[in-house]
Amino acid sequence: MRRIFDTGNAAICEGAIFAGCRVFAGYPITPATEIAENMARRLPEEDGFYLQAEDEIAALHICNGASLGGLKAMTATSGPGYILFADAFGWALSSEIPVVIINSQRVGPVSGITGAPGQGEFYLSRYLAHGGNYETIVLAPASVQEAFLLTVRAFYLSERFRTPVTILADQMVTDGWETLELPESEEEAQNMDLQRWERKVHPGPDFYPPTDAIDIPPVVLGHNTGGACSDWTPTLQGHDTEDFELHHKHAWRLIHKILSHRELIDDAEEWEVEDAEIILVAYGTPSRVVKSAVQEGRAKGLRIGGIRLISLWPFQDRLFKRKASYLVVELNWDGQLVKEVQRAARGSAVHFWGRCGELPSVKELLATAEQIKEGKTLSRDAWKTERW
Amino acid sequence: MTELTTKYLRDEKARGTSCPGCGLRPAHLKVLEAIDRLGISQADIVWGTGIGCSGRQTYATWKGDTFAGTHGRVYAMATGLRLALPPNKKIILTVGDGDAYTIGLQHLLNCARRNVGVTVVVLDNLGYQSTGGQYSITTPEGSVTDSSPRGTWEQNWAGSGLDILNVIKEAGATFIARHTVLQGDAVVSSLEKAIQNPGFSLVQIVYPCVSHFGVQALGTRNIPQVYTWFESYPLATGILQDSIGSRPEFSDAFRQQNKKVKKGNQDV
Numbered sequence: 145m146r147r148i149f150d151t152g153n154a155a156i157c158e159g160a161i162f163a164g165c166r167v168f169a170g171y172p173i174t175p176a177t178e179i180a181e182n183m184a185r186r187l188p189e190e191d192g193f194y195l196q197a198e199d200e201i202a203a204l205h206i207c208n209g210a211s212l213g214g215l216k217a218m219t220a221t222s223g224p225g226y227i228l229f230a231d232a233f234g235w236a237l238s239s240e241i242p243v244v245i246i247n248s249q250r251v252g253p254v255s256g257i258t259g260a261p262g263q264g265e266f267y268l269s270r271y272l273a274h275g276g277n278y279e280t281i282v283l284a285p286a287s288v289q290e291a292f293l294l295t296v297r298a299f300y301l302s303e304r305f306r307t308p309v310t311i312l313a314d315q316m317v318t319d320g321w322e323t324l325e326l327p328e329s330e331e332e333a334q335n336m337d338l339q340r341w342e343r344k345v346h347p348g349p350d351f352y353p354p355t356d357a358i359d360i361p362p363v364v365l366g367h368n369t370g371g372a373c374s375d376w377t378p379t380l381q382g383h384d385t386e387d388f389e390l391h392h393k394h395a396w397r398l399i400h401k402i403l404s405h406r407e408l409i410d411d412a413e414e415w416e417v418e419d420a421e422i423i424l425v426a427y428g429t430p431s432r433v434v435k436s437a438v439q440e441g442r443a444k445g446l447r448i449g450g451i452r453l454i455s456l457w458p459f460q461d462r463l464f465k466r467k468a469s470y471l472v473v474e475l476n477w478d479g480q481l482v483k484e485v486q487r488a489a490r491g492s493a494v495h496f497w498g499r500c501g502e503l504p505s506v507k508e509l510l511a512t513a514e515q516i517k518e519g520k521t522l523s524r525d526a527w528k529t530e531r532w
Numbered sequence: 533m534t535e536l537t538t539k540y541l542r543d544e545k546a547r548g549t550s551c552p553g554c555g556l557r558p559a560h561l562k563v564l565e566a567i568d569r570l571g572i573s574q575a576d577i578v579w580g581t582g583i584g585c586s587g588r589q590t591y592a593t594w595k596g597d598t599f600a601g602t603h604g605r606v607y608a609m610a611t612g613l614r615l616a617l618p619p620n621k622k623i624i625l626t627v628g629d630g631d632a633y634t635i636g637l638q639h640l641l642n643c644a645r646r647n648v649g650v651t652v653v654v655l656d657n658l659g660y661q662s663t664g665g666q667y668s669i670t671t672p673e674g675s676v677t678d679s680s681p682r683g684t685w686e687q688n689w690a691g692s693g694l695d696i697l698n699v700i701k702e703a704g705a706t707f708i709a710r711h712t713v714l715q716g717d718a719v720v721s722s723l724e725k726a727i728q729n730p731g732f733s734l735v736q737i738v739y740p741c742v743s744h745f746g747v748q749a750l751g752t753r754n755i756p757q758v759y760t761w762f763e764s765y766p767l768a769t770g771i772l773q774d775s776i777g778s779r780p781e782f783s784d785a786f787r788q789q790n791k792k793v794k795k796g797n798q799d800v
């Protein structure tokens with residue numbers, strides 16, 4: 145095992161290369177630039193290709209093209225670049241071409257604040273493609289080590305589900321320095337539960353079968369299989385069609401290949417939830433404060449628990465069936481995750497604790513938990529009225 | 533069905549989607565003819581397309597491997613694809629004038645700059661015709677279209693002394709030609725050269741849209757009359773740039789560069 149002290153950015157690169165990524169195309173943007181820089185240094189050593197694209201639109205399209213030719217590919221960005229991925233993301237999703245997308249969230253809207261963490265793309269990561277009719281996989285690391293692990297998993301899932309997989313990180317995860325353990329042998333990789341999936345070539349002719357099965361190889365060009373893929377609605381062979389029934393089959397596959405195999409995707413950590421009156425909910429860096437708050441709250445005799453989402457989409461409704469008061473902690477002022485928790489936890493009270501740019505403190509979260517317990521209206525400087 | 537279509541096109545798509553009398557299908561066949569003359573096998577060509585009339589006509593017609601990109605982005609996709617394919621595989625892209633010269637220009641120019649080994653065939657119908665006939669930057673100045681009811685007045689890249697192909701030339705394209713589809717053998721021979729170029733080639737084929745350009749801009753649905761106008765197409769045609777071999781091909785240069793990196797690491 146190699147132990148180094150490095151950033152989430154470096155961890156993502158090592159995860160990608162371990163998973164077999166050989167193409168990275170990107171456009172510099174704070175705070176994801178170091179991912180590009182690391183890939184520029186590392187990829188040529190692995191016979192891979194680093195490209196500085198003319199913009200983010202090109203970056204993901206280049207990755208899509210490389211993947212279409214059989215190479216595993218990844219790109220990385222932050223908010224203003226992420227929105228430019230929409231076009232290429234939709235193409236990969238509908239054509240069912242594996243690709244991995246990293247978004248290190250900063251403070252928005254738009255350019256906002258560049259070098260501070262935000263969580264404003266929770267819903268955008270679910271709905272980045274226009275037109276609906278799909279499900280998508282989004283993972284959220286909370287540490288440098290987990291940035292490595294989830295990048296490996298993102299490639300694994302993208303191959304098995306033949307779909308783009310998004311890693312929704314935040315600036316603190318990608319810029320933060322921590323100890324990172326990297327496997328040096330197959331045995332070590334197995335002990336770390338790291339799984340890889342080799343690219344396979346679909347032999348044709350039915351590239352788009354009406355099934356919710358996974359492990360169907362994607363279209364790979366250059367093997368004379370008659371591979372055909374496009375952004376139009378495909379027939380079984382991948383030809384363009386305007387037929388409603390064929391469209392229904394296509395949409396059904398895009399939705400249910402994901403929903404029928406959630407056991408491969410769903411992931412979360414729960415702390416002391418069994419008897420909890422108040423359950424804190426978060427993903428990414430804020431979840432680390434939540435964990436400490438649960439420990440300290442328990443020490444003080446509070447019946448407090450915590451849920452950390454590791455996979456964000458498809459949303460894990462089942463985690464929110466306990467009767468309790470939920471307090472959702474996010475790095476934004478508008479409350480995004482809280483809306484989904486509210487929907488999933490119907491019948492329970494759901495509250496929101498938001499801030500942008502910097503983390504809450506354990507003290508603040510516990511004070512809020514006490515207020516909820518006492519049935520008081522939540523009130524903070526910038527949050528005069530409880531709306532959730 | 534001709535011998536060419538039976539040989540190269542998928543049965544169910546061989547008829548094409550273009551309107552009767554349109555010059556798009558003859559232009560499509562010119563590309564097949566060039567491939568046939570060069571004797572390149574089906575397995576050695578990957579055929580990509582954009583959208584619009586040209587995309588609908590050509591997508592998934594090729595019996596071998598084929599794809600369609602999002603509007604204007606197929607040049608970026610081809611850049612990535614080029615890295616994954618062995619050098620002997622040719623990439624041919626059939627796209628429209630709007631795709632190449634407006635929405636996709638940024639990616640087209642960068643593809644030319646990198647000298648990516650692709651052949652871009654711009655099937656130019658002088659406007660946005662699949663959406664009913666709106667002007668594009670190749671529409672002759674003054675033309676009446678659905679979005680220029682009083683005639684186009686903006687300066688464009690096919691008039692006012694400006695030519696989009698000069699821009700592409702300056703971007704570094706190593707082979708550029710322009711023809712009307714009426715120019716028969718010359719079109720095929722330019723396409724042959726383009727496909728043989730290991731680097732970036734662009735061949736613009738201007739063809740008559742009878743349903744919209746004919747009716748709106750030329751005021752006639754009469755097919756021979758529409759074709760007559762194209763006989764005196766005003767811009768320069770023929771081979772406009774041939775510097776094949778003057779610059780390294782992109783994926784080739786990339787592999788060389790990677791070799792140097794690995795060697796450098798070993799030397800250290």
Ligand code: SF4
Nearest residue numbers: 550551554585741742
């Ligand atoms: S609309 Fe015009 S360019 Fe398009 S297929 Fe019909 S005639 Fe051809």
